[in-house]
Amino acid sequence: MVMDKAARAVWWESLPAGIREEIDGYVLQDSLLGAVHVITDVGLVPHGIGVGTAQLIANDRYLHYGDRIAREPESPLDLESLACRAAGCGGRVVAIEAIWDGDTVRDWFVRLLAITADPVGEARLATVHWSTAERYLGEEGDHHPRHPAAVAAERAGGALAAHLSVPFHFASPDTPDDEAPRRRP
Structure with missing residues (x-):
C-alpha cells in the first residue's frame, strides 16, 4: 500500500x-x-x-x-587530494574506477574508487554528487545531456589514473546504471 x-x-x-x-x-x-x-x-x-x-x-x-540536514561533506576532486587519498590505500593501486550509486533523497551520484592489489580490494576516494560536480566543473559546467557527476568523475578520475599511470574504468559514463559491469582484475 x-x-x-x-x-x-x-x-x-x-x-x-x-x-x-x-x-x-x-x-x-x-x-x-x-x-x-x-x-x-x-x-x-x-x-x-x-x-x-x-x-x-x-x-x-x-x-x-x-x-x-547534516550532509556528508563534499569530497575534494582536485588531483592533489585524490592522489593523497590513493597513496593512503592499503595495497598497490592498479586502477581507478567510477561507479554509479544512488538513493531516493539525493538522486544519482558517482563513487570514485581505487582498485588495489596486494591485497586485492577497493578504497573509496570520492563521492561525486550533483553539487560536488557543479563546484568542480565551475563555469564550464555545460555538460548536457550528461549527468554532471559523470562528467566530473570522468575528468577527475581520468586525471588521477593518468597521474598514477594506471587504467581508468567507467562502464556507463552516459547513463546512470548501478549494475554496469565492474572492472575485472
Whole structure:
C-alpha cells in the first residue's frame, strides 16, 4: 500500500512525539536507512507501511528540514587530494574506477574508487554528487545531456589514473546504471 502525501502527513501527526523526534533525529543526521527502519518498525504491523512508503515518509521529512540536514561533506576532486587519498590505500593501486550509486533523497551520484592489489580490494576516494560536480566543473559546467557527476568523475578520475599511470574504468559514463559491469582484475 502506498500512501499519498496527505495520508502520510496524517499518519505522521498520529505518531507519538518521541517516535517523531527519533525519526527526525535520523533525518537530521542524514541517516535515511535509520529513519526508514524506525518507520517500518512502528508502521508495518498496525498500518501496513512497508519500505516504499517508509521511504516516502522519510523523504517528506528530508524536504521539511532541507538545508538543516547534516550532509556528508563534499569530497575534494582536485588531483592533489585524490592522489593523497590513493597513496593512503592499503595495497598497490592498479586502477581507478567510477561507479554509479544512488538513493531516493539525493538522486544519482558517482563513487570514485581505487582498485588495489596486494591485497586485492577497493578504497573509496570520492563521492561525486550533483553539487560536488557543479563546484568542480565551475563555469564550464555545460555538460548536457550528461549527468554532471559523470562528467566530473570522468575528468577527475581520468586525471588521477593518468597521474598514477594506471587504467581508468567507467562502464556507463552516459547513463546512470548501478549494475554496469565492474572492472575485472
